[in-house]
Amino acid sequence: MSATQIILLIAAYFGVLILISYITGKKTDNNAFFKGNKQSPWYVVAFGMIGASLSGVTFISVPGWIEASQFSYMQVVFGYIVGYLVIGTVLLPLYYRLNLTSIYTYLEERFGNYAYKTGASFFLISRVVGASFRLFLVANVLQIILFDDLGIQFWQTVTITVLLIWLYTFKSGIKTIVWTDTLQTLFMLIAVGVAIYSVSQDINLNGQSALQFVLESDLSKMFFFNDIKTADYFWKQFISGAFIAIVMTGLDQDMMQKNLTCKTLKDAQKNMFWFTIVLTITNFIFLSLGLLLTVYAQQNGIDAHKDDLFPILAKHHLGTGVFIFFLLGLIAAAYSSADSALTSLTTSFSIDILDIEKKHDKPKQIAIRKRIHVLISMLLILVIIVFKYVIKDESVIAKLFVFAGYTYGPLLGLYSFGLFSRWQVKDKLVPFVAIASPILSYIISTNSLKWFGFEFGFFILILNGLLTYLGLILIRRQQN
Numbered sequence: 001m002s003a004t005q006i007i008l009l010i011a012a013y014f015g016v017l018i019l020i021s022y023i024t025g026k027k028t029d030n031n032a033f034f035k036g037n038k039q040s041p042w043y044v045v046a047f048g049m050i051g052a053s054l055s056g057v058t059f060i061s062v063p064g065w066i067e068a069s070q071f072s073y074m075q076v077v078f079g080y081i082v083g084y085l086v087i088g089t090v091l092l093p094l095y096y097r098l099n100l101t102s103i104y105t106y107l108e109e110r111f112g113n114y115a116y117k118t119g120a121s122f123f124l125i126s127r128v129v130g131a132s133f134r135l136f137l138v139a140n141v142l143q144i145i146l147f148d149d150l151g152i153q154f155w156q157t158v159t160i161t162v163l164l165i166w167l168y169t170f171k172s173g174i175k176t177i178v179w180t181d182t183l184q185t186l187f188m189l190i191a192v193g194v195a196i197y198s199v200s201q202d203i204n205l206n207g208q209s210a211l212q213f214v215l216e217s218d219l220s221k222m223f224f225f226n227d228i229k230t231a232d233y234f235w236k237q238f239i240s241g242a243f244i245a246i247v248m249t250g251l252d253q254d255m256m257q258k259n260l261t262c263k264t265l266k267d268a269q270k271n272m273f274w275f276t277i278v279l280t281i282t283n284f285i286f287l288s289l290g291l292l293l294t295v296y297a298q299q300n301g302i303d304a305h306k307d308d309l310f311p312i313l314a315k316h317h318l319g320t321g322v323f324i325f326f327l328l329g330l331i332a333a334a335y336s337s338a339d340s341a342l343t344s345l346t347t348s349f350s351i352d353i354l355d356i357e358k359k360h361d362k363p364k365q366i367a368i369r370k371r372i373h374v375l376i377s378m379l380l381i382l383v384i385i386v387f388k389y390v391i392k393d394e395s396v397i398a399k400l401f402v403f404a405g406y407t408y409g410p411l412l413g414l415y416s417f418g419l420f421s422r423w424q425v426k427d428k429l430v431p432f433v434a435i436a437s438p439i440l441s442y443i444i445s446t447n448s449l450k451w452f453g454f455e456f457g458f459f460i461l462i463l464n465g466l467l468t469y470l471g472l473i474l475i476r477r478q479q480n
Helices: 003-024 030-038 042-064 073-098 105-110 113-147 154-169 174-202 210-216 234-250 253-259 265-299 306-316 320-353 362-388 396-407 409-420 427-452 457-474
Strands: none
Touching: 003 113, 003 154, 003 174, 003 320, 030 174, 030 320, 030 362, 042 113, 042 174, 042 253, 042 265, 042 306, 042 320, 073 105, 073 234, 073 253, 073 265, 073 409, 105 113, 105 409, 113 154, 113 253, 113 306, 113 320, 113 362, 113 396, 113 409, 113 427, 154 174, 154 320, 154 362, 174 210, 174 253, 174 265, 174 306, 174 320, 210 265, 234 253, 234 409, 234 457, 253 265, 253 320, 265 306, 306 320, 320 362, 396 409, 396 427, 396 457, 409 427, 409 457, 427 457
16 A cells, blocks of 8 residues: 555545534634533434544553453453442532532532642543553554654654644533544444455465354353463452453543543443443454454564554554555554543643633633643653653563553542541642652552562552542541
């Protein structure tokens, strides 16, 4: 497939997204940008959230995990189910009862302004780095398969990537994204289906169906109970998965902003129920694809591993048809996550940090929001370029979850303390607790194998949240 054909494919794809933006973007006020006018059908939100949850990281990294980790990732996914149950039954009722635009407003009502700003700041750090991780991965793949041959530098690739996202989100934000994410999720799932079908035709399945081959393969081992000290021990990953779901979905403005566009709490809860089922199945399909790709590479003596596995096989070995769908799926997976990240970052910074709803009239609010949208776009470009010189060889999804453990941990501690205790805290001391907890968690995690003979892995999120909770107990106010 020539570079010209690839560029035409990408241009056509974004032409469709911009058309959707035009159709949905006739109303450009902040209510549409931040809340989608609370008119989103729950089933559209649920389907679109699949793509936003998986992202380009899952599209590339999860299939590349099989060789080293088998199906152990499903232990985390099963934990997600518990986490999503908590979101649907505890957090969503709270958010709808308070009629929130930014979910971090709860922290102001519960503790005070310092806790509110602290929670919002940790989200902003988490989402800037998380979104940049995801976009870095896709930009890097596009650089390898296309832009290097055209003499375009990496920073130019990143700038073009973010500019395209800004172009179809700047008018109506979340109102547009609910619909573009639905289309992008569809493209991503079709791409995975085409890849599985193609690889299944090219490898020796020994007369079995693809599903039977996957289930009977040694690489599909799913549960690991043997060694509690290892990072892939079942209960570590299962419990971590539950808490990862709670913080990276339920305490994340990006994901909750979509839920809050539903008309009613009941619709939002239906969205979470069906989203959970479909996401669990989808992750299994991605792992199955990874297994088939790994076997294909082994049978054909191809040196492709980890995050390079799917891109190399799609480009050089599986034919033009698979490569076309790979490109569509990759772009769809990446942009369905990145566009909502850009919108949620704009929302949180505008409302939580600048307090635009309290300080300015509506025309001024819209003007400020538009400027913040541009500035956040520029920040993402800068961070992605920095990642180019930092990330070396580890699967991006592993780095993403570990980083999330440090940045979302204080949010987990704050919300847990707010929901499950009646204590008040010395609000001005909350930022110090929130900063100290990740530092202590890092020190403990780094030395845990030597001190305790125990690897924390993704469990670092729970440790961080617990330290934050204990720190809040230490700064609680005495009851009169």
